[in-house]
Amino acid sequence: MVTNRFPTIVGALVVLAAPLATPANGAEGIDAKVQICSSCHGENGVPINAMTPIIWGQQEYFIVKQLHDFKSGDRENPIMAAMAATLTQQDLRPAARYFAGKPWPARTAPVAAVAPPNNIAVCRICHQPNFEGGLPAPRLAGQSYDVLINAMNSFADGRRTNNADMVKLMQERSPEEREAIARYLSSL
Ligand code: HEC
Numbered sequence: 001m002v003t004n005r006f007p008t009i010v011g012a013l014v015v016l017a018a019p020l021a022t023p024a025n026g027a028e029g030i031d032a033k034v035q036i037c038s039s040c041h042g043e044n045g046v047p048i049n050a051m052t053p054i055i056w057g058q059q060e061y062f063i064v065k066q067l068h069d070f071k072s073g074d075r076e077n078p079i080m081a082a083m084a085a086t087l088t089q090q091d092l093r094p095a096a097r098y099f100a101g102k103p104w105p106a107r108t109a110p111v112a113a114v115a116p117p118n119n120i121a122v123c124r125i126c127h128q129p130n131f132e133g134g135l136p137a138p139r140l141a142g143q144s145y146d147v148l149i150n151a152m153n154s155f156a157d158g159r160r161t162n163n164a165d166m167v168k169l170m171q172e173r174s175p176e177e178r179e180a181i182a183r184y185l186s187s188l
């Protein structure tokens, strides 16, 4: 059973249920507050460099949780900690909705097809068969290789601990397996 194997997802949903259930009072003026985000995440949804994740068209719940985690320090990144600090708790959901509601940016250059690695069936349980994500897991399809490999290695070596399932899943895989997965997902 998925629910038995991955109890931390349920825990995370319970923790975040309260802020998600409150009305989006911070919605007013959110457009102005998120202007600064485009300087890195891109005016048109294409980030300024390969280390910066695409957030246009990303899953809303995932964005809320990341902003929450950057704020609290559960996910450590100095730049994003400073950025998340410019938003109030009430801003997080409207900000997430703002970006989730945008289209995922189209590819600017064609990418060669990569055969799926044979150990990724489990990933589809949460990230969905097409890797476009869903509640609560993020979209991975088309994210850059650098973002994906950095995220996976960070989970594996303890630099990113804001999801226990992901830490365990990544520790179970070799560096070579993680690279193959990142190559495949970035090609989608
Ligand atoms: C100075 C550049 C910069 C600015 C400005 C910036 N970000 Fe980021 N953002 C990044 C980088 C770099 C990362 C990747 C951090 C990491 O590697 O953990 C990131 C990560 C994120 C993530 C996690 C995405 C994922 O797939 O893991 C979200 C969500 C996010 N930013 C939202 C925002 C929002 C909302 C704003 C505006 C309030 C913003 N960012 C402003 C550089 C920036």
Ligand code: HEC
Pocket: 006, 009, 053, 062, 065, 066, 119, 120, 122, 123, 124, 125, 126, 127, 136, 137, 138, 140, 143, 148, 151, 152, 162, 163, 165, 166, 169, 181
């Ligand atoms: C039990 C559900 C579940 C399974 C199975 C799962 N993931 Fe995840 N994954 C998540 C969740 C939830 C997150 C967001 C964690 C957080 O809050 O930062 C995530 C985050 C990620 C991220 C970081 C994305 C980003 O932009 O920050 C990557 C990369 C990733 N998963 C890859 C994988 C791969 C590869 C597999 C298969 C080996 C996998 N996941 C299996 C639930 C899952």
